[in-house]
Amino acid sequence: MCATATRSTRLLTPLLLALCGSAGAIDEYRLDDGVKESGIGLQPANDYSLAWLNRFVIQPGHETIHAVNLAFGGSLAGTNIPNGTPLTVYVWYDANQDGVPDHDPVIAWGTGVVANTGGNTLTSYALTQPATFLPGDIIFAGVVITYSGNPQVASIDTDGTDDINPYPPADHSFIASNWATTSAPLSPIDPAHLAWAQLPVNSVRNALYGGNGDGNWMIRLNASTPGAPLPVVTPTAIDMGNIDMGTSSVATINLANVGTATWQVLLYVPTPNPMPGAFQLLPGTCGLPPFQVAPGTSCDIEATFAPVRHGDHMVSVEIAGNTPPGTAMFTLKGIGSIFASGFE
Numbered sequence: 352m353c354a355t356a357t358r359s360t361r362l363l364t365p366l367l368l369a370l371c372g373s374a375g376a377i378d379e380y381r382l383d384d385g386v387k388e389s390g391i392g393l394q395p396a397n398d399y400s401l402a403w404l405n406r407f408v409i410q411p412g413h414e415t416i417h418a419v420n421l422a423f424g425g426s427l428a429g430t431n432i433p434n435g436t437p438l439t440v441y442v443w444y445d446a447n448q449d450g451v452p453d454h455d456p457v458i459a460w461g462t463g464v465v466a467n468t469g470g471n472t473l474t475s476y477a478l479t480q481p482a483t484f485l486p487g488d489i490i491f492a493g494v495v496i497t498y499s500g501n502p503q504v505a506s507i508d509t510d511g512t513d514d515i516n517p518y519p520p521a522d523h524s525f526i527a528s529n530w531a532t533t534s535a536p537l538s539p540i541d542p543a544h545l546a547w548a549q550l551p552v553n554s555v556r557n558a559l560y561g562g563n564g565d566g567n568w569m570i571r572l573n574a575s576t577p578g579a580p581l582p583v584v585t586p587t588a589i590d591m592g593n594i595d596m597g598t599s600s601v602a603t604i605n606l607a608n609v610g611t612a613t614w615q616v617l618l619y620v621p622t623p624n625p626m627p628g629a630f631q632l633l634p635g636t637c638g639l640p641p642f643q644v645a646p647g648t649s650c651d652i653e654a655t656f657a658p659v660r661h662g663d664h665m666v667s668v669e670i671a672g673n674t675p676p677g678t679a680m681f682t683l684k685g686i687g688s689i690f691a692s693g694f695e
């Protein structure tokens with residue numbers, strides 16, 4: 352069954368341009384021109400686990416991958432993978448940076464179901480956690496799907512009508528598959544070991560075209576610049592009051608991170624330095640520096656004011672860490688009183 356990759360696939364007639372849809376998302380990574388020429392499936396009818404994936408190189412300013420976008424099937428008139436079929440999208444890191452996805456680790460994934468089958472419209476599948484890489488890193492992104500029969504499943508671009516780089520295709524697309532046999536039911540592809548599949552992962556050029564052609568899957572990625580912390584300190588100016596010497600007051604300062612990366616708090620830098628002895632900063636729920644504030648969370652620190660002389664006291668505190676200087680600060684002030692305390 353399914354003895355060779357060439358025999359196990361079939362190519363469809365080209366789509367009419369009039370059938371074309373366009374992708375709605377902004378796709379920071381793509382290899383296709385937006386119009387499939389074929390839908391690739393496996394023959395004969397059987398239970399299959401199919402993986403198809405593209406290779407991409409991380410570009411500066413687009414280091415964080417959020418979503419994998421896919422088109423499915425071939426001609427609208429053909430027999431396509433049904434809408435609603437469950438799937439899992441993956442992003443792999445090319446651990447040895449050799450450009451071959453044989454035993455490379457899965458870094459991120461997401462789940463969903465097939466949609467817009469047979470058309471050129473891509474459907475977006477968000478990753479459960481975005482994955483951030485370095486410029487120049489080689490990654491792979493694609494999908495593993497289990498299905499029965501012999502529909503057209505994976506949409507491929509083989510002609511190139513725009514200047515998406517790289518074009519002509521240059522061995523940037525790969526395929527792997529498992530299938531049921533008379534002696535064993537289907538076992539789903541292990542995404543961490545695509546080279547162990549029954550059809551071990553191979554380039555589209557070799558697996559589908561016998562070395563005499565190539566194509567790019569309609570797999571695109573949404574990406575953004577790496578996240579950054581955005582601290583919000585509340586309040587930023589704290590009046591600890593008119594406090595009798597020998598007593599103290601307490602204030603709570605909330606440190607929130609409304610950004611998209613962890614806020615690393617390293618230390619408090621007071622001005623004047625060292626901090627006047629009347630003031631003290633306590634761990635609160637944040638803990639003592641260094642501590643972290645995750646995106647979308649906050650914690651509290653506490654300040655005490657216990658004057659030992661009368662008059663005005665003031666200190667400005669910078670919360671130093673992985674944010675630009677001056678972005679996270681607060682001031683404390685208070686008055687030491689000798690009138691209400693009973694000193695005579």
Ligand SMILES: [Ca+2]
Nearest residue numbers: 386508510511
């Ligand atoms: Ca095309």
Ligand SMILES: [Ca+2]
Nearest residue numbers: 445449451452
């Ligand atoms: Ca590799």
